[in-house]
Amino acid sequence: MLKLARNILPAFVAGLAGAWLAIAMWPVTTDAQGYRPPRLADGHPDLNGIWQAMNEANYDIQMHAARPALALRDGPYGPVPDAPVLALGAVGAVPPGVGVVDGELPYRPEALKTKQENQRQWLSRDPEIKCYLPGVPRATYMPYPFQILQSSSQLMIAYQYAGAIRDIHLKNPGAAPVDSWMGQSVAKWEGDTLVVDVTGLNDSTWFDRAGNFHSDALHVVERYTRTSADVITYEATIEDPNVFTRPWKMTMPLYRRQERNAQLMDFKCVEFVEELMYGQLRKKPLGTKN
Amino acid sequence: MKHRWIVVTMMSGLVLALSIAEPIPVAGQGAKPYSPKRMADGHPDLQGTYDLATLTPLERPAGMKAVLTREEVAKLERAVKTQVDEGAKPISGERAAPPQGGDGSAGAAGNVGGYNTFWLDPGSTFTVVNGEIRTSIIVDPPDGRIPQMTPAARQRIAARLLAGAGQPNNDRGLETAPGAYDDPERRPLGERCLLGFGSTAGPPALPNYFYNNLHKIVQTPTTILILNEMVHDARVVRMNAEHLPKHIRKWMGDSVGRWEGDTLVVDTTNFNADQIRYAVQAAPGRGLFMVESLGAKPQDRLQGPSQDLHVIERFTRVADNALLYRFTVEDPGTWVAPFTGEFTWPATNEQIFEYACHEANYALENILRGARQRDATAK
Numbered sequence: 001m002l003k004l005a006r007n008i009l010p011a012f013v014a015g016l017a018g019a020w021l022a023i024a025m026w027p028v029t030t031d032a033q034g035y036r037p038p039r040l041a042d043g044h045p046d047l048n049g050i051w052q053a054m055n056e057a058n059y060d061i062q063m064h065a066a067r068p069a070l071a072l073r074d075g076p077y078g079p080v081p082d083a084p085v086l087a088l089g090a091v092g093a094v095p096p097g098v099g100v101v102d103g104e105l106p107y108r109p110e111a112l113k114t115k116q117e118n119q120r121q122w123l124s125r126d127p128e129i130k131c132y133l134p135g136v137p138r139a140t141y142m143p144y145p146f147q148i149l150q151s152s153s154q155l156m157i158a159y160q161y162a163g164a165i166r167d168i169h170l171k172n173p174g175a176a177p178v179d180s181w182m183g184q185s186v187a188k189w190e191g192d193t194l195v196v197d198v199t200g201l202n203d204s205t206w207f208d209r210a211g212n213f214h215s216d217a218l219h220v221v222e223r224y225t226r227t228s229a230d231v232i233t234y235e236a237t238i239e240d241p242n243v244f245t246r247p248w249k250m251t252m253p254l255y256r257r258q259e260r261n262a263q264l265m266d267f268k269c270v271e272f273v274e275e276l277m278y279g280q281l282r283k284k285p286l287g288t289k290n
Numbered sequence: 291m292k293h294r295w296i297v298v299t300m301m302s303g304l305v306l307a308l309s310i311a312e313p314i315p316v317a318g319q320g321a322k323p324y325s326p327k328r329m330a331d332g333h334p335d336l337q338g339t340y341d342l343a344t345l346t347p348l349e350r351p352a353g354m355k356a357v358l359t360r361e362e363v364a365k366l367e368r369a370v371k372t373q374v375d376e377g378a379k380p381i382s383g384e385r386a387a388p389p390q391g392g393d394g395s396a397g398a399a400g401n402v403g404g405y406n407t408f409w410l411d412p413g414s415t416f417t418v419v420n421g422e423i424r425t426s427i428i429v430d431p432p433d434g435r436i437p438q439m440t441p442a443a444r445q446r447i448a449a450r451l452l453a454g455a456g457q458p459n460n461d462r463g464l465e466t467a468p469g470a471y472d473d474p475e476r477r478p479l480g481e482r483c484l485l486g487f488g489s490t491a492g493p494p495a496l497p498n499y500f501y502n503n504l505h506k507i508v509q510t511p512t513t514i515l516i517l518n519e520m521v522h523d524a525r526v527v528r529m530n531a532e533h534l535p536k537h538i539r540k541w542m543g544d545s546v547g548r549w550e551g552d553t554l555v556v557d558t559t560n561f562n563a564d565q566i567r568y569a570v571q572a573a574p575g576r577g578l579f580m581v582e583s584l585g586a587k588p589q590d591r592l593q594g595p596s597q598d599l600h601v602i603e604r605f606t607r608v609a610d611n612a613l614l615y616r617f618t619v620e621d622p623g624t625w626v627a628p629f630t631g632e633f634t635w636p637a638t639n640e641q642i643f644e645y646a647c648h649e650a651n652y653a654l655e656n657i658l659r660g661a662r663q664r665d666a667t668a669k
Contacts, residue, residue, distance in 0.1 A: 041330035132649045149515050154337050154508040165522045180644040266540045270648045274474045281658035283472035
């Protein structure tokens with residue numbers, strides 16, 4: 001009961017609808033069951049390390065069966081891979097996933113149409129294809145490691161994908177002066193859980209490769225809880241009244257990379273998309289044949 | 291206490307420029323040695339946000355002494371301030387277009403009218419190290435100049451330029467370099483949003499002499515992160531680790547760290563071959579305002595290092611609001627001797643904003659598109 005009370009901080013509850021409350025009171029089934037994490041000198045759990053999600057959420061945050069490809073076209077007996085991704089064969093197939101959300105996403109009717117259109121137009125619309133910054137929460141479950149750097153006075157998350165960075169404030173600097181791709185993050189501790197409030201996000205990032213999207217009204221509250229030596233339980237509550245009828249939540253474990261020499265390596269994909277984005281502007285375009 | 295800040299929207303990113311002059315206690319002058327605040331592991335706490343902007347150029351301008359007096363520096367700083375204030379005045383809306391081909395100035399954006407000084411942050415003070423007001427960041431060799439290049443390096447760079455594989459500079463007559471606009475890969479790394487432009491990315495981490503000089507350090511016992519605001523270039527320093535194998539090349543190199551007493555030593559090798567090429571036009575010898583106010587010629591001699599480039603950086607906390615940053619560059623295949631520089635990193639309370647460059651890089655696309663248009667017209 002005490003834990004629940006701590007979870008429902010007045011600041012979060014203030015002015016929010018009953019649905020919000022219901023989310024906040026969702027039983028935290030994955031919370032530390034007696035696990036006592038190692039701590040920094042300031043007494044807070046130590047989240048330092050190189051972590052990675054091990055799931056299919058970046059393909060589709062919802063439960064989904066395998067599909068032939070992310071870009072599909074109608075074949076005589078059902079969908080087949082669309083021409084631009086055909087050559088990838090099985091490598092281009094979508095692996096099945098149990099999902100990181102419960103059931104359907106509460107899209108507004110017109111927003112659901114946009115989501116479906118996004119999925120059909122995936123090749124031209126998914127910001128990941130152009131190596132754009134991934135936004136929050138997508139950065140967390142892209143198929144790349146990320147590193148949490150935590151001291152008593154600083155908190156930063158460095159993502160391997162696109163060299164994305166989140167400088168997380170421990171003191172609230174006030175409203176974000178302008179929207180950005182990775183948003184403005186402000187952290188506080190609720191017991192042993194790091195709660196990161198993310199605002200100031202722009203409308204240009206997605207949740208996954210399945211066209212799930214949001215507007216610039218997006219507000220994300222992330223919860224990082226160490227639940228064993230090598231696991232952080234991650235939750236993100238998503239609120240975006242322009243796109244969804246109520247807040248909803250995703251949950252997943254994040255695993256510590258176990259390699260003896262685990263480290264972030266370079267994945268500055270900007271250079272890898274130049275041919276896609278600017279190839280047609282070469283003096284001698286390479287053409288479609290090789 | 292002067293405190294000026296400007297927010298610039300550039301592409302879709304936010305560039306925060308500021309100049310700040312806080313008195314920094316001088317180490318070594320007091321009776322007691324400075325004792326830094328320490329982390330739980332006993333090492334000094336190097337964390338903070340630092341503003342690298344300084345008027346002190348990388349290389350000492352010809353004819354200048356190494357250390358200035360307070361009176362001399364006050365005069366120079368006033369002259370720069372006058373120049374900055376003058377250049378920041380609003381521009382009349384009725385002014386004529388700049389002359390075709392630019393006005394001949396050495397300013398930004400190809401001499402056809404880029405930012406005025408309101409938008410820039412070249413620094414407002416000279417760096418002070420050990421109580422000395424310095425006229426160059428380079429302190430070894432003692433003449434404050436980058437050592438001569440080896441004949442082999444000169445040949446290598448000349449051949450590279452002839453082959454059209456590198457550009458001396460983005461802003462000065464580049465259109466005459468063969469093939470400079472043929473392919474995206476031929477454009478400077480800054481223009482491609484791969485790294486911060488000019489001398490920002492490093493290592494060595496140098497003042498930009500233009501704007502966007504903020505750096506941030508986050509420190510843990512096993513990893514230290516050095517973030518450049520520009521293009522969110524983050525260098526992750528693995529403590530007490532070994533370098534990656536030679537064939538793994540990284541943007542900004544592969545950095546490993548160790549403590550020598552109270553000094554953090556960061557050793558960097560394995561630079562990306564493209565970054566090495568980029569250094570040909572990084573040319574951190576210039577100080578935008580130094581060039582004009584002190585009559586120094588831009589120097590392009592920190593250029594064209596080889597794949598054996600080796601940079602050793604030393605970070606020491608010298609005051610609650612300052613670090614001393616010292617670096618040595620070694621590359622026997624390029625320079626006849628190693629060279630060492632140092633300057634003070636003053637702490638700032640300013641906030642680092644997201645610098646999303648690639649996400650709205652209309653410049654690269656339009657530069658290439660313009661070149662193709664020119665090709666079509668020329669036919």
